[in-house]
Amino acid sequence: MRCDHVIELFTRYRDGDLDAPTRQQVEAHLAACARCPGEFASLDAICTYLRELRPEPAPATLVRDVRARLAARPERPRAVLLRWALPAAAAAALVVVAFGVLSPILSRPREAARKAPERGMALRIDLSHVKPQDLDAARRKAAEAKAQMLRAARPGQPPSAAKASQPGVGIPGVYPAPAAKERITRELLPPPGKQRGIGPVPAPTGAKKAKEEAPPSAPTTEPPADRLASRPAPAASPAKPPAPPPHAAAAPLPPSPSRESPRGRAQAGAPTTPKAEEPGRKVAPLAVPGPEVEGRSRAAREAPALKAVPQAEADRMRDLAYGGRGGYEGASGRRQSQVIVSAQATPMQRAGGSLTLQVTTDQEVPDARVALRPARPGGRETPVWQGKLNRSLSNSLDIPVGPSAAMPGGSPQELIVSGSPLNRQAFYLFSPSTAAGEPGPLMGTADRLKPKHAPGTVSGTWVSILQTMASKRNLYILAPAGFPIGQRVRVAPDLSDESLAHALKRIGYEFRPQEGAMTIEPSTPAAAPPRPTRPLPPGRARRWRG
Amino acid sequence: MQEALAGESLLIERCQQGDTIAFDRLVERHGQWVYNLAYRMIGDREEAHDIAQEAFVRAFAAIKGFRRGSSFATWLYRVTANVCLDEIKRRRRRPAPATSFLSGENQRPDPPDPAPDVAQRVEAIERRELVRRAIASLPLHHRLPLVLCELQGCSYDEVAAIMKTNVGTVKSRLNRARLALKKALEPHLELLRGG
Numbered sequence: 198m199r200c201d202h203v204i205e206l207f208t209r210y211r212d213g214d215l216d217a218p219t220r221q222q223v224e225a226h227l228a229a230c231a232r233c234p235g236e237f238a239s240l241d242a243i244c245t246y247l248r249e250l251r252p253e254p255a256p257a258t259l260v261r262d263v264r265a266r267l268a269a270r271p272e273r274p275r276a277v278l279l280r281w282a283l284p285a286a287a288a289a290a291l292v293v294v295a296f297g298v299l300s301p302i303l304s305r306p307r308e309a310a311r312k313a314p315e316r317g318m319a320l321r322i323d324l325s326h327v328k329p330q331d332l333d334a335a336r337r338k339a340a341e342a343k344a345q346m347l348r349a350a351r352p353g354q355p356p357s358a359a360k361a362s363q364p365g366v367g368i369p370g371v372y373p374a375p376a377a378k379e380r381i382t383r384e385l386l387p388p389p390g391k392q393r394g395i396g397p398v399p400a401p402t403g404a405k406k407a408k409e410e411a412p413p414s415a416p417t418t419e420p421p422a423d424r425l426a427s428r429p430a431p432a433a434s435p436a437k438p439p440a441p442p443p444h445a446a447a448a449p450l451p452p453s454p455s456r457e458s459p460r461g462r463a464q465a466g467a468p469t470t471p472k473a474e475e476p477g478r479k480v481a482p483l484a485v486p487g488p489e490v491e492g493r494s495r496a497a498r499e500a501p502a503l504k505a506v507p508q509a510e511a512d513r514m515r516d517l518a519y520g521g522r523g524g525y526e527g528a529s530g531r532r533q534s535q536v537i538v539s540a541q542a543t544p545m546q547r548a549g550g551s552l553t554l555q556v557t558t559d560q561e562v563p564d565a566r567v568a569l570r571p572a573r574p575g576g577r578e579t580p581v582w583q584g585k586l587n588r589s590l591s592n593s594l595d596i597p598v599g600p601s602a603a604m605p606g607g608s609p610q611e612l613i614v615s616g617s618p619l620n621r622q623a624f625y626l627f628s629p630s631t632a633a634g635e636p637g638p639l640m641g642t643a644d645r646l647k648p649k650h651a652p653g654t655v656s657g658t659w660v661s662i663l664q665t666m667a668s669k670r671n672l673y674i675l676a677p678a679g680f681p682i683g684q685r686v687r688v689a690p691d692l693s694d695e696s697l698a699h700a701l702k703r704i705g706y707e708f709r710p711q712e713g714a715m716t717i718e719p720s721t722p723a724a725a726p727p728r729p730t731r732p733l734p735p736g737r738a739r740r741w742r743g
Numbered sequence: 744m745q746e747a748l749a750g751e752s753l754l755i756e757r758c759q760q761g762d763t764i765a766f767d768r769l770v771e772r773h774g775q776w777v778y779n780l781a782y783r784m785i786g787d788r789e790e791a792h793d794i795a796q797e798a799f800v801r802a803f804a805a806i807k808g809f810r811r812g813s814s815f816a817t818w819l820y821r822v823t824a825n826v827c828l829d830e831i832k833r834r835r836r837r838p839a840p841a842t843s844f845l846s847g848e849n850q851r852p853d854p855p856d857p858a859p860d861v862a863q864r865v866e867a868i869e870r871r872e873l874v875r876r877a878i879a880s881l882p883l884h885h886r887l888p889l890v891l892c893e894l895q896g897c898s899y900d901e902v903a904a905i906m907k908t909n910v911g912t913v914k915s916r917l918n919r920a921r922l923a924l925k926k927a928l929e930p931h932l933e934l935l936r937g938g
Contacts, residue, residue, distance in 0.1 A: 208918035214899075239932055240925045246935045247874070247893040255778040256792050260770045263799040267763055270800065 198226045203233055207240055755815055758806050766803050773816065774799075776895065777823045783890040784827040786875045794830055798823040814904070820897075821905045824887055831883060870934055877927040885920035888913050893921075 203226045209215050210223045227234050256262075751772070757765035777798055782791035802822045809818055878886060891897040891905060892913075902917075903910045928935060 204922065205918060208921055209914060214914070236925075239929055240921055242932060242935060243925050243928055244893060244921060246870070248896075250871075250874070250894060252775060252779050253782050253788070253791075255775040255795070259774045259778065259792070259795060260767050262792070262796050263770050264763060264767060266796050266800050267766070267803055270804075 198222045200226075200230060200233055203227070203230070204236060207237055211237075211241060211244065751815060752811065755806065755809060755811075758803065759809070763803075766799075766806075769815075769819075770799050773819055776816075777819065780820060780823050780890065780895055781827055783878065783894045784824075784886060785830065786879050790830070794823070794826050798826045801826060814901075817901055817904045820891075820895075820901075821907070824891075824905055828883060828887075870931075873928060873931050873934070877924050880927060881920055881923055885916055885923060888917045889920035889924065892917055 203223055206215060206219065206223055210220065215223065227237060751769070754765045754768050758769065774795065778791055778795040781794035781798070782788060785791050785794060798819070802819055805822070809815065878890065881889065887906060888902050891902045892899070897905070899910045899913050899917075902913045906913065
């Protein structure tokens, strides 16, 4: 048994759906093959994980919501009407149409159909309402009509008769073909003097001439630019010299790459074979920019230029289409999210002064920055890491912490992680565990304020997550280490920047929206200005040593 | 079991006569399953809530056509699957506006994991997210049998009845879906095994 065949049977083998001989064959292959056992183990591990996933609890309001939607449904009579009346009406209409189409065919006997012109079946219908005294006149009229029909059907008839017998003659708006062309040429084309880049055109004198003079795309007022451009400059008309249009009198065209093309060279004056010109036709030089000489259609010229979509953008669009957590241009116009996470200093007391920080993001943050700051008021930031945070996966940042960044034993510090998430959403941060393996003091119950809960309170040993409703962005705030547990914070129902600032002020922080950055700092006492940091070369991830 | 089925058929009978109170009981019985199917297919809790509501509304509108003797659960899940497929197709035609993704309702984080360790919490979130993305990347005709069979615990026959296809097709699609999922999740296998 070959590997690909065994792989095809993996599902059924795992589910015990194979018969005994096939199962033995698969097991024999798995025992002998070097690759397939690993493949099967991977598949089994994934399926096991899927089976062990806990079911999501259904929203408690589901029954109530369904009931509300059922109550909001339209009335049943309308549904019945839509269900039965519309198909019935459609069926009735179909029957009527079918009857109208088929009844002349079905009701006409074959013999009568053959002799209809002679016996004047149409006359018989028309005469049903004619008074007896007008019968002779009506019969004469019908005979003339029949004669006209016969003449029209007969080839080689004189033009006058043909014209007279044309169907539709005398009916407004219906023209035989030559007359129609003449009318279209006369009425639909713009006046000769108004044609762009074209000199005066003699008025058509007949159908044939009109056919000759009308360009192939007669109804359009603007022939293709390249065709016009390739025509030679006109000779002056003896009757009326052509008045060049304003744009035609402009300065000579600047050299453009398009002139390197054969068509461009033709326009630039290179010897070409001019097209046959109709007598009396005068064509003024048409000033068109270079790209038009290349023959782009009008629609293409007016269409916005397409830009190549970068791969990252394509990925985001794909995620958007799938309803995933994709990136996009945020409505707020800001593209930053700063999260303050507090960590105990304990991990930094380890030998070697290494601090491990795990950052989970739901997006890529190409310019993430991590800084340490003492939790005490007025502490200075020390940048310790800068680089790119990958999307979704755990970013384990192993930050070497030098003596200048180390704090006195046990004193809390804040880790400030900032950056510009690509999709302008916040990212989750988890502080490192303490030396004892316990989570940091702020890693307790994560709570979240939903709009319907606001205004509300958040309490607990907590990580509070404030949601800004006005700007439609999330701000996840992990409370600082010194934050009193159980502190209650009231959140405004519409959490704009002002209300967010107000909410943060109540927990002792100051919110400063800035251009391209958002800072949350302790408000009391006044924070010292941050120490200037060394500029980093753009686009390079680099580690900082404190 | 028999009593439950008898009770369910009684409820269905009453629903067919327009009794919404009886339908509430059916929603209570099958709400979690319907919601979970929608969530696994769509990957968004709020959308799943909407889809579950829509599925129940459609089911109530069509319950008169439900034939006695067949499985109401299978019938209801087929309705739910159809609503999910409609929603996914609608999204492909017209992606949701950016504001809906910016809003916290669609981006709300996973519920807190009771695991005390932060690292475990991080890993649990990562695992769920990885699997959600991997499932979302599957084509629809593979995603549905995978979700029904692996996540919802349906048998081949039930999946075939829900998808209105034969069991052989279900097995084939399920195998392909599993292999595709394995391919997508193979780089993170250690993470999944750790869970």
